Amino acid sequence: xxxxxxxxxxxxxxxxxxxxxxxxxxxxxxxxxxxxxxxxxxxxxxxxxxxxxxxxxxxxxxxxxxxxxxxxxxxxxxxxxxxxxxxxxxxxxxxxxxxxxxxxxxxxxxxxxxxxxxxxxxxxxxxxxxxxxxxxxxxxxxxxxxxxxxxxxxxxxxxxxxxxxxxxxxxxxxxxxxxxxxxxxxxxxxxxxxxxxxxxxxxxxxxxxxxxxxxxxxxxxxxxxxxxxxxxxxxxxxxxxxxxxxxxxxxxxxxxxxxxxxxxxxxxxxxxxxxxxxxxxxxxxxxxxxxxxxxxxxxxxxxxxxxxxxxxxxxxxxxxxxxxxxxxxxxxxxxxxxxxxxxxxxxxxxxxxxxxxxxxxxxxxxxxxxxxxxxxxxxxxxxxxxxxxxxxxxxxxxxxxxxxxxxxxxxxxxxxxxxxxxxxxxxxxxxxxxxxxxxxxxxxxxxxxxxxxxxxxxxxxxxxxxxxxxxxxxxxxxxxxxxxxxxxxxxxxxxxxxxxxxxxxxxxxxxxxxxxxxxxxxxxxxxxxxxxxxx
Ligand SMILES: NC(=O)C1=CN([C@@H]2O[C@H](COP(=O)(O)OP(=O)(O)OC[C@H]3O[C@@H](n4cnc5c(N)ncnc54)[C@H](OP(=O)(O)O)[C@@H]3O)[C@@H](O)[C@H]2O)[C@@H](O)CC1
Ligand SMILES: [K+]
Numbered sequence: 152x153x154x155x156x157x158x159x160x161x162x163x164x165x166x167x168x169x170x171x172x173x174x175x176x177x178x179x180x181x182x183x184x185x186x187x188x189x190x191x192x193x194x195x196x197x198x199x200x201x202x203x204x205x206x207x208x209x210x211x212x213x214x215x216x217x218x219x220x221x222x223x224x225x226x227x228x229x230x231x232x233x234x235x236x237x238x239x240x241x242x243x244x245x246x247x248x249x250x251x252x253x254x255x256x257x258x259x260x261x262x263x264x265x266x267x268x269x270x271x272x273x274x275x276x277x278x279x280x281x282x283x284x285x286x287x288x289x290x291x292x293x294x295x296x297x298x299x300x301x302x303x304x305x306x307x308x309x310x311x312x313x314x315x316x317x318x319x320x321x322x323x324x325x326x327x328x329x330x331x332x333x334x335x336x337x338x339x340x341x342x343x344x345x346x347x348x349x350x351x352x353x354x355x356x357x358x359x360x361x362x363x364x365x366x367x368x369x370x371x372x373x374x375x376x377x378x379x380x381x382x383x384x385x386x387x388x389x390x391x392x393x394x395x396x397x398x399x400x401x402x403x404x405x406x407x408x409x410x411x412x413x414x415x416x417x418x419x420x421x422x423x424x425x426x427x428x429x430x431x432x433x434x435x436x437x438x439x440x441x442x443x444x445x446x447x448x449x450x451x452x453x454x455x456x457x458x459x460x461x462x463x464x465x466x467x468x469x470x471x472x473x474x475x476x477x478x479x480x481x482x483x484x485x486x487x488x489x490x491x492x493x494x495x496x497x498x499x500x501x502x503x504x505x506x507x508x509x510x511x512x513x514x515x516x517x518x519x520x521x522x523x524x525x526x527x528x529x530x531x532x533x534x535x536x537x538x539x540x541x542x543x544x545x546x547x548x549x550x551x552x553x554x555x556x557x558x559x560x561x562x563x564x565x566x567x568x569x570x571x572x573x574x575x576x577x578x579x580x581x582x583x584x585x586x587x588x589x590x591x592x593x594x595x596x597x598x599x600x601x602x603x604x605x606x607x608x609x610x611x612x613x614x615x616x617x618x619x620x621x622x623x624x625x626x627x628x629x630x631x632x633x634x635x636x637x638x639x640x641x642x643x644x645x646x647x648x649x650x651x652x653x654x655x656x657x658x659x660x661x662x663x664x665x666x667x668x669x670x671x672x673x674x675x676x677x678x679x680x681x682x683x684x685x686x
Pocket of ligand 2: 215276277278279280314315316317318319
């Protein structure tokens with residue numbers, strides 16, 4: 152069984168935390184104690200021999216967690232040095248600060264203070280968490296440069312840094328990080344470990360987050376059970392945002408089960424009638440364009456579409472005669488020919504774009520979209536779409552757009568600009584926000600590709616697939632294969648959001664199993680093994 156994990160935005164997290172405290176079933180102090188205990192526990196797991204730790208505590212509750220970590224590690228025999236900000240934290244953090252102050256001193260959280268003390272085995276970064284409201288400046292920015300910067304005098308202690316909830320400065324909604332002061336390098340040295348609370352936030356999984364966090368642990372602090380008791384029963388769940396098969400081990404996080412194997416069947420080809428697994432139509436392009444559509448068609452077959460027809464114009468048909476022989480081929484010259492082909496209602500999914508040619512894609516989309524068929528739009532189809540508002544208006548809920556960043560910018564230039572803009576306020580506008588807004592605007596599922604693929608449906612549901620561990624998947628033709636896999640899943644009856652997210656997952660796992668040296672042609676050949684592993 153594959154599992155996914157619920158992801159919460161920082162606003163959702165705060166709302167849940169406040170509601171739980173308002174219910175009287177848990178106090179802020181209890182949550183803070185559990186958060187600090189989780190961090191201290193993970194430190195002790197990784198550094199079983201008590202050593203020397205420096206805890207950096209910021210002005211808010213993240214700092215409060217830090218004071219708990221200091222107290223618990225001291226109790227476990229560690230030598231603890233605490234550096235804290237001057238200003239008055241909130242009541243819970245103030246209480247934790249006071250409890251620590253009864254045990255040990257608090258030095259000023261300054262660059263000099265950090266440099267001045269003895270070398271530590273572990274540095275706990277409890278400066279900022281979800282409460283970051285603006286880019287850090289001054290002394291704190293300099294401290295962050297020492298911890299997470301590289302290039303200036305940076306990379307100070309990063310392999311010994313344990314981040315509380317997130318590396319400080321990371322925007323947990325967008326995965327963006329602020330610019331460091333001039334000459335201090337860029338914000339790009341990973342923590343050894345990040346212990347986040349309750350659920351991963353988008354920023355842990357997209358943008359710079361996966362790189363900065365290092366190993367990500369999500370610790371249960373008791374709010375999952377609370378909301379299961381109190382929110383789910385009243386239908387007050389946050390709009391669903393999920394991570395599927397993240398790269399990270401997320402041991403205690405709430406799991407969401409995807410019953411992929413139920414939907415695919417125990418054996419992907421153990422079928423009744425071949426039409427019961429649908430019929431996918433891959434609309435191919437003219438002469439000398441064949442490779443991309445052939446990659447898509449092969450992938451649609453491998454994922455188990457009952458029938459796959461590859462449909463180029465007549466003059467290119469001979470180019471499409473190479474194996475697999477299981478592919479059907481049929482010449483479709485223009486929109487009229489496509490209209491005739493679509494009279495066959497068993498054709499329930501289409502793939503358009505890879506190697507199709509922009510003009511041909513535009514002409515065929517004008518016929519295809521009004522039929523309401525499940526349709527994957529990639530490559531040239533996306534360009535055609537960006538040039539024709541009429542086509543954009545014809546998109547519907549069974550369409551899946553699979554743009555990379557450049558194609559997304561052509562389709563939704565204003566949203567791409569917002570993602571690219573340097574944020575002056577946090578939380579910053581993210582790739583996830585952009586995909587959600589795009590999906591709502593165009594009424595189709597939008598799959599915005601990258602190592603941090605985000606997939607959004609028009610109703611606000613979204614999924615993140617974070618796969619920074621397989622850089623070799625960025626290879627020519629890999630997108631054509633992805634389009635084919637998703638089309639095959641649509642043909643097999645998956646709903647568009649599921650087809651898109653499970654397709655992304657299968658595609659990534661095929662690349663992971665093959666390893667470096669992968670070319671796009673290899674991906675489809677790995678699909679049977681991926682499916683066997685799922686069964
Ligand atoms: N999820 C949960 O259930 C639980 C969460 N818990 C923990 O609480 C954390 C969130 O705590 P939090 O809301 O107090 O925010 P936090 O990140 O400590 O910072 C806020 C402070 O920083 C300040 N500030 C902001 N930006 C700044 C800047 N650029 N430069 C300078 N200052 C800046 C800001 O000041 P202000 O913006 O008001 O001027 C405010 O004083 C969360 O990450 C987790 O660790 C657990 O304890 C328990 C259960
Ligand atoms: K932190």
